[in-house]
Amino acid sequence: MMNKERNSMVVLATTDLTVGYKSRPIVENINFALSEGELTAVVGINGIGKSTLLRTLGNAQPKLAGSIHIGERQLESYSPLELASKISLVLTEPIASKNMSVLELIALGRQPYTNWIGTLSTGDKTKIREAVLMLQLEKLQYRKCFELSDGQLQRVMIARALAQDTSIILLDEPTTHLDLYHKVHILKLLKSIAHQTRKTILFTSHEIEMAIQLCDTLLLLDGENNPFGQPCELIEQKAFETLFPADVVSFDASTGTFRIEK
Known part of the structure; x- marks a missing residue:
């Protein structure tokens, strides 16, 4: 306390x-x-x-x-x-596609900042990398989301919110x-x-x-x-x-x- x-x-x-x-x-x-x-x-x-x-x-x-x-x-x-x-908002609704990789899902957090074709800049990639490291997801980043446990998926969702900066x-x-x-x-x-x-x-x-x-x-x-x-x-x-x-x-x-x- x-x-x-x-x-x-x-x-x-x-x-x-x-x-x-x-x-x-x-x-x-x-x-x-x-x-x-x-x-x-x-x-x-x-x-x-x-x-x-x-x-x-x-x-x-x-x-x-x-x-x-x-x-x-x-x-x-x-x-x-x-x-x-x-504001980044993480609700309890299931994600749209668990067929995405961990890295792809986290990258969605950068949508408010990407250009009209959704290209990630060097700055976007830096924010994604920072989120991966902070949520201790280095070993999971290339796995598909459907392969993750509930706890691992929750960390990925928090990382996506963090990448939104x-x-x-x-x-x-x-x-x-x-x-x-x-x-x-x-x-x-x-x-x-x-x-x-x-x-x-x-x-x-x-x-x-x-x-x-x-x-x-x-x-x-x-x-x-x-x-x-x-x-x-x-x-x-x-x-x-x-x-x-x-x-x-x-x-x-x-x-x-x-x-x-x-």
């Missing part, structure tokens, strides 16, 4: 945001501000609206109320091409279907990328205990106050103690873990 002084440069912020579908709100009153170089998790119970929020922040669906700012400008003021150079990376459930070791490995990689590259990485997760241990900040969607802050601050505020029914699961503030009530 971190207690560092937060960077003052806000990269992504929301004010009184409401997300949902058409006229049906799923979660309201979302307020947070993310600084550069931070790893942040959106956590909460199933169905609370974590993926809906992520899709809204990535402009994959419209907000219902409130505002989203990317830097000094509102999200809606960006053209699709401008936004593609600001945006200041903000949004990831929906990047540790789904992974075992404990690979969950930790992916989250530690994301933390390292955020701190080393100064990119702002926001991901949704059910792994609340891991997020408490590894993230700089957390957004806890509870459907009411939706508290945001450093993990230690949220623990002090007792934000996790009412997340689940107390007679089933209780939160131990001293260890930052949940305990099953027998």
Whole structure:
């Protein structure tokens, strides 16, 4: 759990945001501000609206109320091409063709910058190479995506987002279907990328205990106050103690873990 002084440069912020579908709100009153170089998790119970929020922040669906700012400008003021150079979005949908090689899939991250025939420049190739190295994919780069394990494919998808070279990376459930070791490995990689590259990485997760241990900040969607802050601050505020029914699961503030009530 971190207690560092937060960077003052806000990269992504929301004010009184409401997300949902058409006229049906799923979660309201979302307020947070993310600084550069931070790893942040959106956590909460199933169905609370974590993926809906992520899709809204990535402009994959419209907000219902409130505002989203990317830097000094509102999200809606960006053209699709401008936004593609600001935000990379990794959703849980399966990739279009697993017959691509790892390198080909990562290269798709450079689409916002290539010319009309999609030719990769020397600079594009450098960004792709950097992503391959950072995600430890050197030995897999010429393999077909259908040959990869879930954990390996997840690293490739993160590498594609990294190759896009945006200041903000949004990831929906990047540790789904992974075992404990690979969950930790992916989250530690994301933390390292955020701190080393100064990119702002926001991901949704059910792994609340891991997020408490590894993230700089957390957004806890509870459907009411939706508290945001450093993990230690949220623990002090007792934000996790009412997340689940107390007679089933209780939160131990001293260890930052949940305990099953027998």
